[in-house]
Amino acid sequence: MHVMTTAAAGGPRTYQVRTYGCQMNVHDSERISGLLEQAGYVRAGEAEDTPDVVVFNTCAVRENADNRLYGNLGHLRPVKNRHPGMQIAVGGCLAQKDRGDIVRRAPWVDVVFGTHNIGSLPVLLERARHNAAAEVEILEALDVFPSTLPTRRESTYAGWVSISVGCNNTCTFCIVPSLRGKEKDRRPGDILSEVRALVDEGVLEVTLLGQNVNSYGVEFGDRYAFGKLLRACGEIDGLERVRFTSPHPKDFTDDVIAAMAETPNVCPSLHMPLQSGSDDVLRAMRRSYRSEKYLGIIEKVRAAMPDAAITTDIIVGFPGETEADFERTLDVVREARFSSAFTFQYSKRPGTPAATMDGQLPKPVVQERYERLIACVEEITWAENKKLVGEVVEVLVAVGEGRKDERTGRLSGRARDGRLVHFATGGAGEPGDAESIRPGDIVHTTITYAAPHHLNADGAPLSHRRTRAGDAAEAGRSPRTPGVLLGLPTIGAPAAAPAPTTGCAVSP
Ligand code: SF4
Numbered sequence: 001m002h003v004m005t006t007a008a009a010g011g012p013r014t015y016q017v018r019t020y021g022c023q024m025n026v027h028d029s030e031r032i033s034g035l036l037e038q039a040g041y042v043r044a045g046e047a048e049d050t051p052d053v054v055v056f057n058t059c060a061v062r063e064n065a066d067n068r069l070y071g072n073l074g075h076l077r078p079v080k081n082r083h084p085g086m087q088i089a090v091g092g093c094l095a096q097k098d099r100g101d102i103v104r105r106a107p108w109v110d111v112v113f114g115t116h117n118i119g120s121l122p123v124l125l126e127r128a129r130h131n132a133a134a135e136v137e138i139l140e141a142l143d144v145f146p147s148t149l150p151t152r153r154e155s156t157y158a159g160w161v162s163i164s165v166g167c168n169n170t171c172t173f174c175i176v177p178s179l180r181g182k183e184k185d186r187r188p189g190d191i192l193s194e195v196r197a198l199v200d201e202g203v204l205e206v207t208l209l210g211q212n213v214n215s216y217g218v219e220f221g222d223r224y225a226f227g228k229l230l231r232a233c234g235e236i237d238g239l240e241r242v243r244f245t246s247p248h249p250k251d252f253t254d255d256v257i258a259a260m261a262e263t264p265n266v267c268p269s270l271h272m273p274l275q276s277g278s279d280d281v282l283r284a285m286r287r288s289y290r291s292e293k294y295l296g297i298i299e300k301v302r303a304a305m306p307d308a309a310i311t312t313d314i315i316v317g318f319p320g321e322t323e324a325d326f327e328r329t330l331d332v333v334r335e336a337r338f339s340s341a342f343t344f345q346y347s348k349r350p351g352t353p354a355a356t357m358d359g360q361l362p363k364p365v366v367q368e369r370y371e372r373l374i375a376c377v378e379e380i381t382w383a384e385n386k387k388l389v390g391e392v393v394e395v396l397v398a399v400g401e402g403r404k405d406e407r408t409g410r411l412s413g414r415a416r417d418g419r420l421v422h423f424a425t426g427g428a429g430e431p432g433d434a435e436s437i438r439p440g441d442i443v444h445t446t447i448t449y450a451a452p453h454h455l456n457a458d459g460a461p462l463s464h465r466r467t468r469a470g471d472a473a474e475a476g477r478s479p480r481t482p483g484v485l486l487g488l489p490t491i492g493a494p495a496a497a498p499a500p501t502t503g504c505a506v507s508p
Contacts, residue, residue: 014044016051018072021059023245024180025092027160027209029057031118032091034150039122050079053087053125058094060175060349065094073106080108087111087125091118093179096138097351103134114138115180140181153479157205157396157440157469158241159198163191163229164210168218169248171275172286172353173315173346176211183212185219188229196236201479202468204440205241205396206233213244214251227259234263240442241396241416242266246273246313249289252297261304268305269418272297273313274341277332278325281318284357291332298336309339309384309417316373317346317366320359326369330376339384339419340453341377345370378452385419385450392446392462393455395421399439399473410456411437421447423457432461440469 015036019029032055033043044051054076058069073088080086089111090102096114103109110128113121116139124135153159166181167174195206208229210216217225226244233242242265247256249272260266272294276282279290301308314329333341345366348355395413410422411434423445425434432443442465445457472478 012040012042013052014049015041015053015055016044017055017057019057020065020068021057021093023160023209024165024211025057025059026154027162028092028115028118029055030151030154030160032057032121033152035119035122037152038150050083050086052085053089055089055091055121058090058092060093060097060179060351066098069094069102070105073109077106077108085129087128089113089121089125091115091121093175096179097175099138100136103136107134110134112136112138116140153198153201153203155203155399156472156478157203157398157467158207159203159205159479160207160209161191161194161198162186162209163213163216163226163244164219167211168215169212169250170286170353172284172357173275173318173349175349175352178351180211183210183215183218185216185225187220188225188232191229192232192236195233195239198479199236199238202440202472203479204239204442204467204469205243206239208233208242208244210244210246212246212248212251214247214253214256223253224255227253227255230256230259230263230266234265236265239265243269243418245271247271248273249294249297250287254300257297257300257304260301260308267416267418268308269311269416270301270308271311271313271418274329274332274336275313275315276318276321276325277329278321279328281321281325281329284320285315285318285354291328295332295335307417309419310336311340311342311418312336312338313342313344314373314377315344315346316370317361319346319354319357319361321346321361321369326373330373333373333376333380337380337384338377339417340381343370343373343377382450382452385452385455387450388419388447388455389450390447392444393419393421393457395423395443395445395457397437397439397441397443397470409434412454413443415455420454421445421457422454423461424459426460426464430460432464436466437461437464438466438470439473440471441465441467 017029017032019025041053056069059065076088080088087110090109091113093115095102095112102112111124113124117137120137124137128135164183164185166183167176168183170177198206213226217223230242233239274294275285275287277291282290298310393415395415397411397413410424412420412422415421423443425437426432437443443461444463445461446459447455448458449456
């Protein structure tokens with residue numbers, strides 16, 4: 001039996017984007033949505049009829065990423081057979097890697113596009129429909145900087161802004177250099193225009209995004225460009241919080257620390273991937289800093305910003321990692337006193353040099369070290385969090401994280417230093433009563449309890465500020481930035497908040 005899609009029933013064509021992988025992909029999916037909406041598609045509702053177009057934005061970092069993709073495509077095949085006119089598109093890193101193989105293995109796929117030509121998607125869909133044949137288009141390099149594409153933002157209060165794409169490093173566990181190419185830096189003027197357009201829409205917080213933000217400027221010959229960019233963000237009225245991810249210890253310069261400390265809207269937080277505390281493992285990873293340099297940066301950051309929360313990414317069980325190497329990682333974790341760490345068990349990523357290295361460790365060894373690492377990290381993060389009990393924090397109320405917990409009656413959001421805070425609301429008529437607080441609003445509250453991964457504030461908020469982002473959330477609008485920033489951004493319906501930041505785009 002044939003079932004109709006919305007378009008077949010005479011409505012507009014609908015789309016759904018399924019996103020896998022890192023923050024780069026989450027932001028690329030915002031662009032994919034923006035492009036499709038500009039081309040007249042509307043987002044399919046959660047429980048509604050089958051979408052007319054399903055886009056997979058894939059990730060290549062997991063060993064079994066392709067099995068997962070082909071499994072999902074297999075599930076969609078009978079759905080597509082029942083829905084004439086439905087189209088399936090596959091983009092992202094796995095598409096960049098597997099190219100034409102995808103339509104050979106799954107001939108019911110209509111479009112394959114790569115990481116360098118997201119902008120072609122609407123045309124490729126159209127062409128595939130017209131020719132009734134699959135379209136595969138993969139470019140080797142960017143033809144247009146992705147942020148010049150229209151973007152449908154997922155949050156009313158926080159936005160991602162790309163400052164660069166690609167990476168000039170060659171970390172042996174990472175697929176980014178081969179799939180996303182050399183670093184391409186966006187002009188500072190374009191970045192700042194996009195930030196201003198977001199702030200004009202009510203956005204309070206911006207995260208500057210690049211694989212290695214510290215090398216920003218390498219393309220146009222200014223090694224201090226990133227610090228200058230942070231200071232320029234400090235001049236933008238209405239922008240309350242500036243974050244960035246990810247820095248690379250190798251390229252971290254003191255002027256960036258000074259810019260962070262001296263620019264009031266730059267948040268007192270730093271997410272800096274460590275990956276390993278052992279110099280031998282760092283060498284094998286081809287990460288050219290050593291643990292001493294890493295700890296030196298942290299020392300300077302703490303001297304300039306004593307309240308900064310420092311977070312990291314760590315990989316356990318890299319090929320050749322010995323027990324002594326692993327203990328060195330534990331030492332650095334103890335010394336650095338991270339407020340949180342994203343910890344990963346090493347797994348082979350096809351196409352990376354590390355996947356074929358000698359000394360691959362048995363899973364039980366990796367698992368055992370991983371558990372010890374987590375215990376060590378949690379002991380420290382808990383102790384660090386406990387220092388905040390009794391402190392007043394400013395919380396930007398979140399969607400998703402901010403949904404009222406029915407059991408505890410708390411809302412949630414992020415403090416300026418990035419920590420997750422669950423807070424009680426005030427009674428009716430008091431400041432911060434539950435009914436009046438919207439995602440995107442700001443509250444001040446006192447921390448009463450600390451857990452390893454979050455803080456609680458169980459008294460009524462000390463203050464509640466209604467913001468334009470909160471107004472937008474209440475009205476069901478989310479910001480959109482047009483491709484070339486010629487006109488005013490338009491307004492649409494919101495969806496979930498951005499995923500938490502996980503640093504260098506190698507995080508699963
Ligand atoms: S891990 Fe980060 S710095 Fe290293 S190659 Fe990958 S993206 Fe570049």
